[in-house]
Amino acid sequence: MTTLYFDCFSGMSGDMVIGALLDAGADPVKMEAELKKLQIEEEYTLSWEKVVKNGITATKFDVKLTAEISHSHAHDHDHSHDHDHTHSHDHSHDHDHAHSHDHSHDHDHTHSHDHSHDHDHTHSHDHSHDHEHTHSHHHAHRSYKDIVEMIKVAGFNEEVTRMSLAIFKKIGEAEGHIHSMPLEKVHFHEVGAIDSIIDIIGAAILIDQMGITSIKSSPVPVGTGNIQIDHGVYPVPAPATLEMLKGVPIAKSDIRFELTTPTGAAIASVLADAFCSMPSMTIDAIGYGAGTKTFKDHPNVLRVVIGKE
Template structure:
């Protein structure tokens, strides 16, 4: 039975999931073509490349929002806009590294639009991205109903649609609970952003593309410390992340910062059949997906292991 194991020793985010699956052998060109079926490819570009995180070669996946290219530098671009109050984190204390910038950018793949800008350098500004909101979000404010419609009307397989909708429902119900409103009334801003839609639908596409039968995951480290969000200074994990991970084993860590984002939490919560220690596997493929943050003594990557259960 083909099994995929998420080894979340450094947490999990949407971009790390996609990067790890590509690194494990999923076809990024197939992903790019399938994502066009959402009919929003005039709003983004995709980028992926190899980077080294603390000695581990991994794949960095990026979604570049086209409406912000002309306004901001690449350093300010984010694609983990995952809940309605997670877009003003100040992680400036983490901006001390530089080794992701030295790689040969011939590995960079840009898609959908012929822009000469290189917008997916491995700048480690934040696992959940430092967000500069001076750019327009004019077509990123999609409601839960908008997202459902977008997915249901796409020419994707029913399995991919159902998986993506399940992941979004995890986030929607968490937000509704936190804000005291039913799911139908939840209006997302960041969850409705193009980049989060790409991460979630993209993860669904790749899971089914890899024909995985069982998904398992380790306990989830969420990080420690405080983050600045719209409503003030909040503890890590952010409220939406913690709500999504209710009932799922969390792992203590002394690493300061937000290791697990709402999108990453929702993907693993919706997809994992079991949370356990490393299972007995005959390993066939290993993939590492890079986060943007870099730690002094800890590789900020998500590891996926694919193999036959024994």
């Protein structure tokens, strides 16, 4: 049995999950090819690179919206990926994808990525635009029903389809509960954002590709403090995130950021069979997925450990 263990001591988000799996040896080129089945590749570009977080080398995965690139990075409104809820959050991670890397991202995956943006050392772009998130989303907002249909007609294998639909259903039900509407009427840019679609389906593709048969996770730290979302200032964790973590052990953390995003919460709560300390296993691979934020005394990475139990 091949087990994947999410050691999420700094929380988790969709792009951190993909970064960690790529770091552990998953094939990004095959993932990209599979994602093209969604027929939305003209809406985004992908990039991944090695960065260093507090002394740990990790893989940083980013989804960049084509509409944003054409709207010139000067505005910095980089829709902080994964932001399932358009919040201005300070988003510890990832998604504050505030990459002001003006390099038009057409490095279409040569992935030599020499442009030394180890965003972590320079700190120049972890913080600068902790997005005001006015979010004038230039891409179409997709409803839950649209996304389900997109996944069903894409032609993924049975396991990728099952995981992707289950994760989106978890998010849709949580949003529906928070906003008092039935699942079939949930229509929201949070889940409709291209980056969330790529992060969730990309994670399912990589997990399937790596032959994972069992998934376990550590208790999930959510952070503390406040975030600003469309409806105002809310405590961390955001309502939808907390809703998805019902039944999941949460770990205390004094870090004043949103450590676990809605997408990260959905992936953990749907895919993990158990929340526990690291299981007894023979380790085959270890991977680190980087978030965008850099903390003073704490590496902002998600660690995955893959092995045989």
